[in-house]
Amino acid sequence: MEIQENIRLRPLTTLEVGGCARFFVRAVSVEDAEAAVQFAERKNLPLFVLGGGSNVLISDRGWPGLVLAISIRGIQEESSRSTTLFRVGAGENWDSWVEHAVARGCAGIECLSGIPGSVGGTPIQNVGAYGQEVSETIVSVAAFDRCQKRVRELSAADCGFSYRTSTFNTVERDRYVIVRVSYALRPGGAPRLGYRDLETYFAGRNGSPTLSEVRDAVRKIRGRKGMLIAPGDPDSRSAGSFFKNPVVTADQYEDLMRRAAERNLDLASYPALSEQKKISAAWLVENSGFRKGYRQGNTGISSKHALALVNRGAATAEEIVGLKDRIQERVEAVWGIRLEPEPVLVGF
């Protein structure tokens, strides 16, 4: 395990902004990860764990301590009658793992095709898309616990999953280094098709689509929205959706309805989540004066998706934050809702 110094982080992220890591190490094993944590503790350095860099905004000052990049590989498979259990190294590329599962004929994560990043990054915000979330198939997460100084197997219940959250990005932030994630998938299972974009894609077709057809469809739909990392597509130099869809109370929902009616607009919301309502953040952004393709210096909004803030080539983190602040302020002024960023802001 080699500890390097002053390593540029910008090329290790999809948004391609940010400064250097004072120290940097790549862990290819659980032992490497443990040794790296010990190094940071011995030297009293702040530790940041990096996966695929697809959900981070790194400050122009970089990271003053140790960046621990997780490259732990390996996929182990264990079959029982109705499920197949896969233990997947946290450093595996997420989309390659989905491709593998689909090729093995196992259902449960096909709608999450095309999401960039690592396997270890997915439990953090309970990654979801097109009607599926990883919390539906994760059975446990193996993680090095920085408090207890040992690797623990956390059950799905321990992870406290809900919409774009888990204990890893809330109450236990920075406590765990995830080394492996276990998923229970359904061999021979049918693909999930509930999401409107997918229904439209397959409308009029005879017979049900296969897992692999759904995977291809999801990747095509994502590509059209700039939500697939494609070299040469400037709209994909982003961190995906920059804002979470706000979940509002009944009172806030009433207030939003009133504001929408004043403007002769129909409020776009997702189906009610228990007592609450999930509102489309993209709708709020677009109805606050920001359009797809909006430009602000070296930054802007993707021409294909209103929620993706993009680096137009030479953006600094400060410029991205400037655009984020502007959108948050404007949406709050018009709709009375403060949008919450989805990517993790690092080193600010």
Ligand SMILES: Cc1cc2nc3c(=O)[nH]c(=O)nc-3n(C[C@H](O)[C@H](O)[C@H](O)COP(=O)(O)OP(=O)(O)OC[C@H]3O[C@@H](n4cnc5c(N)ncnc54)[C@H](O)[C@@H]3O)c2cc1C
């Ligand atoms: C084009 C594009 C499309 C996207 N579409 C979606 C989408 O549809 N749905 C969705 O939910 N997200 C989406 N994202 C966001 C992102 O891809 C996911 O959140 C992804 O799971 C992040 O994984 P990562 O390995 O890149 O994490 P990173 O960006 O490297 O890190 C993100 C956070 O996770 C932590 N982390 C990462 N790995 C570990 C580990 N092994 N142990 C402990 N902590 C760790 C980091 O410390 C950080 O806090 C998209 C991003 C892009 C760029």
